[in-house]
Amino acid sequence: MCAAIALYRDPENPDSFKAEPYNDPGIANWARRISLGHFEETDKPGRGLASRIGITLANGKRYECVKHAFEGMDANQAQDLARRKFDRLTSNVPGHAREKLVHVLYTEDLDNIASLFDGGA
Incomplete structure (x- = not known):
């Protein structure tokens, strides 16, 4: 299904994989024809x-x-790719909060990223 969605949508945009594409007849048609x-x-x-x-x-x-x-196999490419994905995923987060989150992710030793959302950070 992911390959079929990538034919119709931007595969780098996480929103492309939300529930709506699974109801698209064009995507469903391609998904039936793709084999791994x-x-x-x-x-x-x-x-x-x-x-x-x-x-x-x-x-x-x-x-x-x-x-x-x-793309992303080289360490420098991987960091750049991760930052682009992070920016896309947090595009609705206000700038100051997003930068604080970046700071925490890169400077703090996190055992579990979920601690950022339960008041642990």
Whole structure:
């Protein structure tokens, strides 16, 4: 279902995956046609994250793409990606509160992030 939603919506926006897309007939149609399977490349040393994405068109033509690395695998990219996701997820939080939350997340030793919401921080 996530792959089908990503065809229609912005996969980097968490709002794309809320309940509404599951009722969209176009997304449901694609979800029924998407299949997942084992990719032998992942069995090789250092290739655990390899993936192959293929699409077969109605006329029988097939296209494939193989990837061994993804955005966010590099430590610097991962931090930037995490910050972009955080900004999207907290877009409705007032700026001063969001910056306080960033400060707590990066400077405090949290055993459980839930403590931020139960008055623990």
